[in-house]
Amino acid sequence: MENSQIIEYLQKLDKSVYVHASNLLKKFSDWDTLSAKQKIALPKIGTEYVNYLINNNKLKGYSDKIIIERTKLLNNYFDFHDNKFKNYFTSQGKFRSTILEEFMFILFNDLIEEVRSKIENSEEKLKLGSKKAYTNLFFSGADFYSFVETPQIGIHQKDQDFAIYRPISISIGKSKSINTNLPIVSIENKTYIDKTMLEGSIATAEKIKSGNPYSLFFVVTERYAVDLNIDPVYSKIDQIYVLRKDNKKNTTNPVFPDVLIDLIQEVNNHLNRNWSDVENKLNISGKII
Known part of the structure; x- marks a missing residue:
């Protein structure tokens, strides 16, 4: 994917829950400050992330089967990052740590949507x-x-x-x-x-x-x-x-x-x-x- 396509996809996401996407988007916005190897890595990571999220969004519910499939996607994305670009971004930038933080939203979102259906004005509550x-x-x-x-x-x-x-x-x-x-x-x-x-x-x-x-x-x-x-x-x-x-x-x-x-x-x-x-x-x- 081109950088512009990745950025366009990331910009459509709710940054308050897609915290890893927000981190990715921030790094694209700081493109001029990135090192040469980071500029090579970021588009590849961004492409992998978009595919990871698209595949996660195809899954609905929180059954054991669905969680197993989500876990496979998570492991694949972790492996892609850790095997190819593990030390490209510092821990202070919270790049890798936000993968798991965001996954908590992916994991629980369908459960909460189901619970909300039983509550009046649930989006606010x-x-x-x-x-x-x-x-x-x-x-x-x-x-x-x-x-x-x-x-x-x-x-x-x-x-x-x-x-x-x-x-x-x-x-x-x-x-x-x-x-x-x-x-x-x-x-x-x-x-x-x-x-x-x-x-x-x-x-x-x-x-x-x-x-x-x-x-x-x-x-x-x-x-x-x-x-x-x-x-x-x-x-x-x-x-x-x-x-x-x-x-x-x-x-x-x-x-x-x-x-x-x-x-x-x-x-x-x-x-x-x-x-x-x-x-x-x-x-x-x-x-x-």
């Missing part, structure tokens, strides 16, 4: 993509008297690589409204996760779930590089999904579709289960939590 997620609310004032007379509200938010969320506007008393996003599912994406990264994810999970205890918090990583004597089961992280099923940085393992199948099934179950039904729990099992 249920969204997905990379977003700042609500963690907690606080009150403030310029001084004691203003705090007593007109306390102001503020919120803390945390960037999430991917979230299924409910936009909401909060106002109390005379405070002006503040817009934020209540996470239903929050996902951190990693190429690999080490001990320091795990500690950061644990802290984020605690913040996210303190603001919404009914939310799920997942880490979805290609590889796992944490000492196996460290068990994160004590944390607020609901699950760590290791897509390549290993704890090494360098491996030939592909992304395994059964890991992604479990992920989407867990989210689907969460969206359709009762979140709070103390009476029913008490009557059936005698267990409240």
Whole structure:
């Protein structure tokens, strides 16, 4: 494909959810700053990406069969990048990392479209993509008297690589409204996760779930590089999904579709289960939590 054709295709995509496409488009816009080898690589990567996305868009639904097909496409695109152009763009540019972040949207989009069909004005109430997620609310004032007379509200938010969320506007008393996003599912994406990264994810999970205890918090990583004597089961992280099923940085393992199948099934179950039904729990099992 010609550069102009690739750029035209990328420009039609929603940049808030197609974050890898947005990254590609930014690199095309910075063409004059690219090195000679990057100028050779980018059109080839762009062509491969367009075909990858076209083939993904032909798939509909989130059945096991569909997830297996999407995983094949993902592995092929990862392999194309890693085997031919692995070190052409720096990690600071987040080129490769946005592949997985964008795939989360591709993976969950059809499920959310199905859920939206059951909700009035669903386009406004249920969204997905990379977003700042609500963690907690606080009150403030310029001084004691203003705090007593007109306390102001503020919120803390945390960037999430991917979230299924409910936009909401909060106002109390005379405070002006503040817009934020209540996470239903929050996902951190990693190429690999080490001990320091795990500690950061644990802290984020605690913040996210303190603001919404009914939310799920997942880490979805290609590889796992944490000492196996460290068990994160004590944390607020609901699950760590290791897509390549290993704890090494360098491996030939592909992304395994059964890991992604479990992920989407867990989210689907969460969206359709009762979140709070103390009476029913008490009557059936005698267990409240």
